[in-house]
Amino acid sequence: MPDIHVCEVGPRDGLQNAKHLMSTEAKKAWIRALAAAGLAEIEVGSFVPPKLIPAMADTAEVVQFARTLPGVTVVALAPNLKGFQRAIEAGAHKVTFPVSASREHSVSNVRMTPEQMVEEVRKCAQFPHPGVEIEGAVSTAFGCTMQGVVPEDDVVRIAKALAEFCDGVALADTVGYANPAQVKRLFRKVKDQIGAKLEGAHFHNTRGLGLANALAAYEEGVRHFDSSMGGLGGCPFAPGASGNVITEDLVFMFEAMGLATGIDLDKLFAAREILIQGIPEEPVYGHTPLAGLPKGFSAHA
Numbered sequence: 001m002p003d004i005h006v007c008e009v010g011p012r013d014g015l016q017n018a019k020h021l022m023s024t025e026a027k028k029a030w031i032r033a034l035a036a037a038g039l040a041e042i043e044v045g046s047f048v049p050p051k052l053i054p055a056m057a058d059t060a061e062v063v064q065f066a067r068t069l070p071g072v073t074v075v076a077l078a079p080n081l082k083g084f085q086r087a088i089e090a091g092a093h094k095v096t097f098p099v100s101a102s103r104e105h106s107v108s109n110v111r112m113t114p115e116q117m118v119e120e121v122r123k124c125a126q127f128p129h130p131g132v133e134i135e136g137a138v139s140t141a142f143g144c145t146m147q148g149v150v151p152e153d154d155v156v157r158i159a160k161a162l163a164e165f166c167d168g169v170a171l172a173d174t175v176g177y178a179n180p181a182q183v184k185r186l187f188r189k190v191k192d193q194i195g196a197k198l199e200g201a202h203f204h205n206t207r208g209l210g211l212a213n214a215l216a217a218y219e220e221g222v223r224h225f226d227s228s229m230g231g232l233g234g235c236p237f238a239p240g241a242s243g244n245v246i247t248e249d250l251v252f253m254f255e256a257m258g259l260a261t262g263i264d265l266d267k268l269f270a271a272r273e274i275l276i277q278g279i280p281e282e283p284v285y286g287h288t289p290l291a292g293l294p295k296g297f298s299a300h301a
């Protein structure tokens with residue numbers, strides 16, 4: 001059992017914001033390499049209308065493929081009941097629902113207020129979904145490019161509502177506004193209300209604070225982190241939001257701290273090469289893959 005659970009969200013959060021399309025075959029090769037590196041949870045796509053995000057048009061096929069990889073929890077995003085039904089049909093093990101705490105972002109992203117979106121997720125939770133885990137992710141929890149400040153009380157209220165019917169709740173810094181002090185404060189506030197239902201942290205590295213924020217969340221007891229290989233990612237409906245926290249650097253940080261992630265760093269770097277081959281025009285980031293592992297470094301066995 002690893003100490004830290006990393007969910008690779010590159011195939012979803014990364015590719016939906018990439019300027020170039022990755023072919024379905026290249027996605028499969030990348031996801032296969034990610035699984036081989038030990039990533040036990042992979043968010044492989046999003047069940048949104050293909051017209052809206054063409055990069056996600058093949059999500060059903062990618063979910064079906066990822067299900068064939070042993071030991072991988074296949075995650076998909078859904079914005080509504082229709083998307084949820086498609087996710088179940090394709091065989092996703094876990095579905096994550098983004099609920100924006102920012103009113104402006106919510107209306108722009110899903111054309112629903114946060115309260116309407118919570119009700120949509122409730123409807124999904126009531127729809128039969130045997131064996132499928134449901135996560136409610138409070139997005140723009142730390143600020144919003146449209147609205148600016150997002151009141152912490154709004155985040156707590158939404159997280160509390162989602163905890164009533166979701167298996168787990170995550171807080172997401174969709175646009176890379178968070179700082180470590182804020183992360184500690186908000187995770188503590190939400191945890192006070194919903195306890196162990198608060199599971200995941202999703203950070204973007206827009207201002208270079210992705211790792212610092214992940215560490216702050218770790219210190220507040222968080223053990224589930226989303227990250228994206230090569231720091232791909234962003235939100236097409238939140239201008240200026242780029243780059244998830246980088247999987248390679250996140251895994252290195254935790255392993256160097258003596259915490260087991262279950263991920264093999266050499267195989268992770270190999271998967272990065274597959275990613276680059278699959279979408280060569282897209283910029284990738286990351287310090288550890290470029291610098292290499294420190295001399296004498298030993299990963300947590």
Ligand SMILES: [Zn+2]
Nearest residue numbers: 013174202234
């Ligand atoms: Zn994101």
